[in-house]
Amino acid sequence: MKYTGAASTVSYSQKMKYHLKKIPMKRIPFSIILTIFSSSLISAQMGINNTSPLSTLDITAKNATGISTNVDGILVPRVDRQRAQNMNSVPVSTMIYVNNIATGTQTDTAANIDATGYYYYNGTAWIKLNPINNIYTTDGTLGGIRTVTTNGNTVNFANGTTSVGVTTTATEGKFSAGSPTRGSITLSAGTNIVYTYVDDASAAQINSSGTSTKLSIGTTNASPLALKTNGTERLTLLSNGNVGIGTTTPSSAFELASGTANTSGLRFTNLSSSAPINTGQALGVDASGNVVTVANPSPTNVSVSSVNSTSEANFNVNDLAATIVSGTSQPITVPAGGKALFINFMLGVDYANNPLGSGTAYYEARLYIDGVATDCYMRTQEVGISTNASFTMSTIKFLAAGNHTIDVRMQRTFNNGTTSGANMLCTPISMSFNASYLN
Structure with missing residues (x-):
């Protein structure tokens, strides 16, 4: 090793040898250590295994290359978590x-010490040095919004066995895909595709293509399926299959339910009152509004039952009872x-x-x-004999x-001086009586 000062360069190992020769091997006085390191204060920088230190302390490996098995490096103090804490x-x-980390607890200054390593x-607090913490090896927590620019x-998220999910414990789990022109989501399985998109100022659509046999939209529980427009549900499909509009x-x-009284809300655009009539049954509604079939009516027939009498058969009329006018009684059979x-x-x-009696009475035909x-x-007044x-x-x-009987009967309704019970002999001079019915 070389020691380098500011003014001159001296062999650091030579200094060490000089001092160590005069010191017992087992004990090195602290004063000697101070003497060695105090000499470093002469220089602004110190180099170990080099003569031109590039920083305050510049350590060069003794064996930077080659096949030497000697150890190079810096040995950092090793402590357990309790000691650090x-x-x-x-x-x-x-x-x-x-x-x-079997000692101490992961609290206070040791809150981040959860594994062996450099801190x-x-x-x-103690902070892990260069922790390997990414989405490929470790769960993590974002400290704020992150933006990945894909340029x-x-x-692509490729997974051979399980799903890729976006989950949250908050009130709303949200996934968005948008742009100024179109936002879309594509789901594919082989050559089959479900494509959902919305265009700016244009239609939003859900389409399927490929060899899939059906596009099924609905629920798998007992809740209903609803379609709405302008924020209001317009069509409802219940779990029992009932469909409601309105x-x-x-x-x-x-x-x-049209929402308007006496209006069904159902219109057949290509079938109107001017459409030709074909065979079939008519439609009607019952008291609950259910559409039912109505048997086609039979063609209308006119049946006539009539009698015309000029037999001049006389009959008496009084105020005590109604007398049948001769020739008016006739049976009528009304068909179904x-x-x-x-x-x-x-x-x-x-x-x-x-x-x-005296006076002129009133007579009624009913x-x-x-x-x-x-x-x-009808009532008339008798004005005298003949x-x-x-x-x-x-x-x-x-x-x-069914069968019925009809007739016309006369009675004096107001005596007007005529004795009660006295008969007025009536002689028919003309008669026409007929009854007709439709079926």
């Missing part, structure tokens, strides 16, 4: 080698599907006598169905399918 007033930049003191090159709780296989009964009646009578008076009638009166009635009645 108990040091006080440690100067900044002090370096040690921790050779045992330096930063004024607060136009692709970054409702999130469809109660049938398909339920459409019958809808309406049209009735027309015309009667002309001559009052043939003068009942007991329609009866199955012996029950209807609301169809006078006549006419009655005309037209009406529509709805009857159930």
